Structure formats: structure tokens, C-alpha cells
Amino acid sequence: MKKLLFILLLFISVSGSAQSRFTQDIFQLQNIETQTYATKDGVDLKLDIYQPAKDTMQNRPIIIFMHGGGFAGGTRTNPNEVNFAKAAARKGYVAVQISYRLTRKGKSFGCDYKAEGKMETFQLAAEDFMDAVNYMVQQKDTYRIDPSKVIVGGSSAGAEAVLNAVYNERLMFSDVSRYQNFDFAGVFSLAGALVDARYINEENAIPGVFFHGTEDNLVPYGTAPHHWCNRKQPGYIMLDGAKTITEKLKELNTSYMLYSFEGGKHEHSGMPFDYLSEVFDFFNSVFLNEEKLQVEVWK
Template sequence: MKNLFIYTLLFLSFSISAQERFIEDSFKLKKTETKTYVTKNGEALKLDIYQPKNDTMQQRPVIIFMHGGGFAGGTRTNPAEVKFAEKAAKKGYVAVQISYRLTRKGQSFGCDYEAAGKMKTFKLAAEDFIDAVSFMVKNKDEYGIDTSKIIVGGSSAGAEAVLNAVYNQRLMFQDTSKYKNIDLAGVFSLAGAIVDARYITEENAVPGIFFHGTEDNLVPYATAPHHWCDPGQPGYIMLDGSRTITQKLANLNTAYMLYSFEGGKHEHSGMPFDYLPEVFEFFNSVFLNGENRQLEVWK
């Protein structure tokens, strides 16, 4: 009986290996866990944790994702975000969808909202993101997480928060000590931008995957005003989008993959399900295994 048990484990291990862990679906899902990662001003900020079932691997990569919604709406339980997390967990990842403070709920985030307020909004969301990542790092043993293989991502406003936290931390945080203990393997951005690409250096040049429409009317594809505001409007603030970020990464010899959608607008902030096989392959080869690839795809 003992030999049969060992044989069964070996067979299961071989089967998962043959299915290419992290690329193909290899697992069923455990019941989703919901945790409060921090409480701020009386608001409990929660995250949902998706895990593969019956996975014997003790240290697994984790994907932590922030939804979009203009810092005014959206939820970690958006159907697209849930579907993505489930797909990732079936491949062997620990996948996390997080909520954060929607500081512009019921209010404008357009050209009538002052630039200083926009910066504060970015900072608060970036802070929530770092707190969520820190929570998962702190609980790495409970969830079997390899803290050297943390992939972070976001859509639209969520991508802006994540990208600013990753590449513009000196602009976002007075105290960067929370960031120093976090080792990021890669970034997955859907129509995101940062305040200033000049702050990307060899030290913080994390490899990334970027999806963006070239005519995005809200978040610039290259370098342009947020929401295309005029210089005289209160909300005028310049941002560096996916094209500018990847040019900086290219100059620093850092891996990236950029999907540019000719004439596309902000609809490319949605989860790119048609391209997820390529995304997960890049996760595996570059984020997890350290290959240095620079790819650009035009659609």
C-alpha cells in the first residue's frame, strides 16, 4: 500500500509537469478565501485569495491584481477579474484580487479636478496596493508563496496605482521602507500610466507586460495629459503611458512585452482574454525564469 501511495504521488507529479505548470490548467480550485488586509478610517479593505486545490508545491508564485474604475467604482469581484484569478489558480498560481479606497466615489477625476488632488489619489491607492502586497508577504507560509516571485497588475486606475508604486515609489511614498522588503518579479498593466518615467532606474526597472490602445482617450498611450486636459484646466497633469514606460525599460535592458492596439481607446483596459496564453507564457519564461525578452506586438 505504501508503494502504491508513493507511485500515485509520482504519477500526479509527472502529470502536472507534463501539463506545464503555470501555463496550462493543472488544478481544480480551493474555496476562495476573503481577508481584511488593513483597516483605514474605519473601512476594512479586503482581498480574495484563489488557490489551486491539492497542490503539493510549497512555494508558489503569486499574482496580486487591482481592478479599475477611475478610483470611483469597480470591485475586486468584477466577473473579468474573478475569471482571470480562477484561470491563474488553475495553472498553479496563488491569485489575489484586492479592494482599495475609492477616494473619488461620486466625484470627478477629470479635467475639473485639480492635479494636486489627482496626485493624492494616486498616492493613497499606491499605499493600499503596497499594504495588500505586504499582507501576502507576511502570510507567505500560510498560503505557500514564494516571495521572490511576486507578479502585480492592474487595470486602468488600478494599473496607475500599481505602476506608480512600482516605478515612481519616490514620488508616491514619504517612507519607502515598506517597499524595500518587497521583491517584484513582474508587472501586468492594462491601460496604465505613471507620473514620471524618468524615475525608472536600474534598481526599480521591473519587467512588465503592457496592453494599451494608441488613441486611449483617458490614460495616455505615450506621454500626454491625463484625460487630455488643456494646460489651463485644473486637472492638467502629464502622464507617461505604456509606450514611454517600455522605451525606458528597453534603454535599461529590461524585459517587457507591449501590445499596442492601433486606434484603440480605453477599452483595452479590459482583461485581454484572447491573449492570455501569451501572457501566461511570458509570466513563466520571463517573470519566473528570468529570460530577458523585449517583444512588441501591433494589433
């Protein structure tokens, strides 16, 4: 009887630990590692790797995040992104913050910049993002990464690069075969948009978490011109934001969670710390355990 009771208590202990991992802070942090994932145009592109300390799990999910800044600024060491990475690592994820080529640094990315140039900007940033993902997956043994559990995310410009890479890969890359050694488990977008939601199909309809203000004045919440340029301006290019993307995912019976902020502008590209508990719960349920959920929250 005592042996049976011991086994039962052990089961409850292990089960409780398994349930809290990925949703609760159960680890301390290992020292942050910085690696160079590519060198382009004479610039070393770096990433920072955050890991849980004293973690024995052999195949761990990874979150790779791309900062915003209009392709002209921003940094992987922005405090909000760093705090998000630390929060993820404390829950048992390998979390990565990446730098990428800021091709519009000191230049406009508004209505005076031609649409063709904007498209090229998206393509270059998407390429950098995918190269960073490739680098980490190639190091999967070193960092004990499960290449079938790759979660990717971004804020503003970073979200645009990530969303286009995941859902508009045929518009972004001439050779998608370079990026077939891993699977995206989910997408996390903060005020992001892509070129054309019609390219989302059953094969690439990855589940996603989306935060967006309904009156975003830079990146459209629904379908609208980037920066609200008019048709006569060089920078006129239509983009599909969170609302349009999730409508397509819903049509394809794919899981998603959409937080819509009534009247909100581009400030919702910031990390939603007030809602991270819900975000990590969704990551765990849908991205890691493949539950089916379609959630829409209005604020």
C-alpha cells in the same frame, strides 16, 4: 534495462508536469478565501485569495491584481478579474484580487479636479496596494508564497496605482523601507500610466506586460495629459503610458511585452482573454525563469 526505462519515463513525466505548470490548467480550485488586509477611514479593505486545490508546491508565485474604475467605482469581484484570478490559480499561482479606498467615489477625477488632488489619489491607492502586498507576504507560510516571485497588475486606475507604486516609489511614499520584504518579479498593466517614467532606473526596472490602445482618450498611450486636459484646466497633469514606459525599459535592457492596439481607446483596460495564453507564457519565461525577452505586437 527495465529500471532505466522506468526512471526515464518518470523523468519525462515530472519534466512535462513542470513545463505545464504556470502555463496550462492543471488544477481545480480551492474555496476562495476573503481576508481584511487593512482598515482605513473606518472601512475594512478586503482581498480575495484564489488557490489551486491539492497543490503540494511549497513556494508558489503570487499574482496580486487591482481593479479599475477611476478611483470612484469598480470591485474586486468584477467577473473579468475573477475569471483571470481563477485562470491563474488553475495554472498553479496564488491569485489575489484586492479592494482599495475609492477616494473619488461620487466625485470627479477629470479636468476639473486639481492636479495636486490627482497626485494624492495616486499616492493613497498605491499605499493601499502595497499594504495588500505586504499583508500577503506576511502570510507567506500560510499560503506557501515565494516573496521573490510577486507579480502585480492592474486595470486602468488600478494599473496607475500599481505602476506608480513599482516604478515611481519615491514620488508615492515617504518611507519606502516599509516595503522591502519582497521582490516584484513582474508587472501586468491594462491601459495604465504613471507620473514620470524618468524615475525608472536599473534598480526598479521590473519586467512588464502592457496592453494599451494607441488613441486611449483617458489614459495616454505615450506621454500626454491625463484625460487630455489642457494647460489652463486644474486637472492638467502629464502621464507616461505603456509606450513611454516600455521605451524606458528597452533603454535599460529590461524585458517587456507590449501589445499596441492601433486606434484603440480605453476599452483595452479590459482583461485580454484572447491573449492570456501569450501572457502566461511570458509570465513563466520572464517573470519566473528570468529569460530576456523584448516583444512588441501591433494589432
